[in-house]
Amino acid sequence: MRQHDPAHPQAMGQGEAEQDHDSAPGRTARTLDFGGYQVVGRTVTIAADPALIHDHFRDPARLNAILGSHLRVEPGAGDHLVWVLATSSREIRVETAPVHDRPGEMRAWRSVEGAELDVEIKVQLREAPAGRGTEVEAHVAYRPKWGLAGHLAARLRGIDPKAQGRQALKRLKMLLETGEIATARNRRAG
């Protein structure tokens, strides 16, 4: 059974029920009840060294290179990181503090008290089999205000952490494997 662990909010709300769990990640569970959290995530395999990948998540400038046009990060006070989400109507700023930083293994941030969104963002790295590189798993657990209705409203405003996470990981893979991010644009911006 899953242990209750603040770093694994997907386990929250499932209580301590004695129940055999399969090997699938918690976010793939058929239940909709993650203790009020929406839990999304994605794994990609990147042909690169875990230390190199980990560095990418420590540097806001490099992080911004993969986040896409609707999401960016800014350095906050101390070691805090502010995630800025551009919705169709306004910007949502979420201040987070690091909760894990194990070089080559894991990096995670959790929203601070009073943040507009209750969220945890976690990146875990594992060596991939057969020399394929590193399996990079990004995981976002968030609790929108006003529960499911708030979640649906967020989706309508263009906030889709699942797609944003998936696309960010794919950009990271492109950047680390090829040195560039694929684009069909025929001309430089500007």
Added chain:
Amino acid sequence: MRALTWQGKHDVRVETMPDPQIVNPRDAIIEVTSTAICGSDLHLYDAVIPGLKAGDILGHEFMGRVVETGPGSTLKPGQRVVVPFTISCGACFFCRAGQFAACDNSNPVETQEASELLFGHPVSGFFGYSHLTGGYPGGQAEYVRVPFSDVGPLVIPEGPTDEEVLFLSDILPTGWMAAENAQIAPGDNVAVWGCGPVGLFAVQSALLMGAGQVIAIDHHPRRLELARSLGAKTVDYRQSHVLEALMEMTGGIGPDAVIDAVGMESHGFSPDNLMDAAKQKIGIGADRAHVLRLALTAVRKGGRVSIPGVYGGLADKFPLGTLMEKGLQIRTGQTHVQAYTKQLLHRILEGEIDTTFLISHRLPLEQAATGYRNFRDNQNDWTKVVLKPGRSGADLLP
């Protein structure tokens, strides 16, 4: 620059478009000297492949001179290159395994979403095709931006003409891979449905691989004649019962391998589009699905089935029982062009393979729309059209 743009169903026009620039470090800009219209361009022309936008530049079979390179390119200005239609990074899991058409890194992340939803995994990037495959501007233009130019483009030595090497961009490797997927053993009987460019090159490749007898099936007299000129026997399905003919021509055993080079041409990528296409063109749609069923019925027990023909959606009445009870193997896929270009160029330079027999018409780029219309409407006579950017037409007369 001047470029052939898609505007809508049966509406393609040569227009003035902005010149491409180097965008990413590994890019090169190619000045196109020759570019061909492909059978799969007709899918776009007929608007049966979704994900095109008005103003998209078509063309995925092209070659030319390098005019500009990014800092990560290994090409040099002035080099003459043939460019594979598949855009491949050379570094991902699939590229390293030689499966270039499965590249994970060439389709921009935003345009990966649709095929990931549809097929479970995203498809790679192609030039001049649907936005499902990246929406990259294509090669029926004066200039093209070529990403990952250190991986795809094949440098051509001085000597061979454009027309001798142009088809390394798609249809020659596609025909070759179709024959390879048929796992031909010396002396095999091989049946090929469709004598379009890919079918004809599959005939040629199968014979080079040691097939004892290749039987080509079509109904266009000119195309059947080309197949015979390559050394194939032919069956005209308007004259003869194909199944019975194949059995009788293979000693009652059936062909050891069959190649479906027709595909469900009128059917696009998505299930709903497939339904539309079927509704629009009931006769053709039914015929084309019929080819694969026929091929599975014709092939001998334990035989091999190779499918280079393009399928994009769902097939109705797929004879799964035939497949299982006869113990058949199927191989298919978009062509891993980069895996074949070097060895096929070598065979061309050695005189083992000639591809120029296929070309029926040469037109200036400005007359591309005429080329599309005739290639679609007169398949017997218009077997392959080569477009020449920057040429007037008078200088293209033989």
